[in-house]
Amino acid sequence: MTVLELVKPVQEEPVQAPKDRSDLYLSVALTTVVLALLAWNITGFPTASDDEGTYLAQAWAVQHGKGLAHYTYWYDHPPLAWIQLAAGSWLPGLVAPGLIAVAAGRIAMLPLQAAGLLLVYVVGRRMGLPRWAAAAGLLTYGLSPLFLTMGRQIYLDSFAVVWLLAALALALSPRQHLWHFAAAGAAAAVAVLSKETILLILPAVLVAMWQNTARSTTRPWAFGAFASGLVLVGCFYPLYALLRGELFPGEGHVSLIGAVQFQLGSRSGSGSIFEAGSGANSLVRSWLYYDSVILVAGVAATIAGLAIRRLRPVSVAGAILILVALRPGGYLPAMYVVQVLPFFALAVAGVLAWTIGRLDRWFKWGAIALAVVLAATVVAPRWYVGDRRALTANDNAAYVQAAEYLRAQPPSTVVVDDVLWLDCVNAGYPEQRVIWFYKLDLDTEVAARLPGGWRDVDYIVSTPAVRQDPGTLPTVTALLENSTVIASFGPADGLIEIRQVLKEPQ
Incomplete structure (x- = not known):
């Protein structure tokens, strides 16, 4: 070794800049606040519904090896949601055995709702929303009296919408790995196998993939990977019915296709939402009673968001859900609004961010001040009434x-x-x-x-x-x-x- 080599300075390893974890800290903090409100009095409000008991009893049947339901499973809904519920619904009963079964099942839903809140934030950021707008989307969703009411209940739609949000987050992945798109397809399939009606808004995921990929390089492979994940996971349900001899209608047995025919053609409709006294009209009025802010603002923002490229995926989802609700004579279930809420919240936050972003500095601060005043004087009082009832009523x-x-x-x-x-x-x-x-x-x-x-x-x-x-x-x-x-x-x-x-x- 020469003298020069001895005195040669040692080259230090480059120091990597610490990762910015602001999004993680902010989203987790906001989710924790909303989740605390959701959990507070979850056993007392709202009144337990027969649907909740049905899904919980079906989860019990899965847990105890008694098939997919506590009675004959007739393919009325795909079973994956209550299979997921079965994985965790036993735990609250161990901690608090005195709870009625539905109350324990609601507590078991809290981790799922936490995942949904975090995914709203992630989807907002991956659509290009600034941090404050993604946070506004999470809070608009999580603090809505409709969410603090419907989000507490055991509904298949809650599972489906969380998995669809996961599919959107994967489709909008900035890394654009093929496995992300395949995973998006698998997540979309899990969403459909949790609640079949979520199939209608799968075009939103396709729009997100189209916008996030390049035509000549990644796009064909991305759509191929997505289709693979969707088909490979989704085929298990019809395959299950086929192997049991229950795919096609026949004498003496239930069938998957027979159940689909009933859901699409034989089930009595709810009437038009514009027809006074109809089931659909009464249902929409009840939603508006709980929270007219997110519904009215969400419809307006969804329509406007169709013209804004980065908001198009969630706006397409919201627009499809609006059109389905508007169809005359169809069946409109009470829990349908569960699917609507996250997309309306993201559309509202996105349109607000887009509008403020196009103003000059002085107008921008004025618009922000106006939004704060409106939130404090219009939104907060309305939400306070609904949220206060959710936190104090004992309807069970x-x-x-x-x-x-x-x-x-x-x-x-x-x-x-x-x-x-x-x-x-x-x-x-x-x-x-x-x-x-x-x-x-x-x-x-x-x-x-x-x-x-x-x-x-x-x-x-x-x-x-x-x-x-x-x-x-x-x-x-x-x-x-x-x-x-x-x-x-x-x-x-x-x-x-x-x-x-x-x-x-x-």
Whole structure:
């Protein structure tokens, strides 16, 4: 070694600049705040619905190896959402065994909703929104009284929309790796297998991929990878039906295609949203009652966003959902708005950012000041009323009392709605002797268990869900007419009655 080599300065390794984690810290902090509001009083508000109980009971069936549902699975919805629910719905019951089943299931939904909030922020940033606008989108979504109401409930739509947001985030990936696009296809397939109606807004993911890829290089490969992921994951559902001999309609069995035909053609519609008194009109009015701000602003921003390139993916999703809701005569479910909210929130934040970004400095500060004033004087008071009710109301007290009463009774043959079905099973009632009221008249297997008809039932629990369609279920009607109240809970509009069946008709 020479003297020059000895005195040669040692070259230091280049120091890498620390990664900017501002987006991570901001999104996690905001999600934590919204999640705390979502969790606060989640067991008390809103009132438990029969749909929630149904999905939770189906998750229970998966957990206990009893198939895809607690009754005959008839392909009414793809099963992947409640399979996901089954993975975590058992945990809250271990921590707080006194909770009614639906309350425990709602708590199990919180990690999913946290993922959805974070993905709203990620999609906003990957669309090119500034940090403040992505944060505004997250808060617009998360603080809406509609989200603090519907987001608490156990709905298949919540699973589907989170997976579709994941597909959008992957399709907008700045790295543009092929596996990102394949993963976007797989996520889109999981979304569809969680709730089939999300299929209608898959064009939003395709628009995002089209804008994020170059025509001559990555675009053909990206769409090929996406299609591969979509088909490879999505084919498992029809394959499952085919292997069970239940793909096509036939005598003596349910079928996937038969269920699709029912959903598309045989199901009674909700009427037009413009027709006073129709189911669709009443439903839209109820959504507007909870939060007219995000719905009205969301529709306007969605239409405007179609003309703004970076907002086009979420605007396409929102526009399709608007058009589907506007179609006359179609079926509009109560939980449909769950799919709408994140896309409306991102469109509102995006249009606001686009508008402010095109003003000069003085007008920009004026526009920001105006937005703050409007938020404080128009939005905040409206949201305060709805959010305050979500944080304080106790609408499930009657269900809690009824569940406690049933747990204390010796097992018997009891007819209940699906909110209480799992509570009875968990309390030790034989599964075959706890009957979901719908199945009494609609499932021949259940009817075979009761050769004496309604006389083989000991008790019926009369809830608003049981009483909602008087006369359409003959056996349920007979049970209500030939029973006497032995316990009742709750106010008149949410009355729950434990009724003992009289073996001889009155």
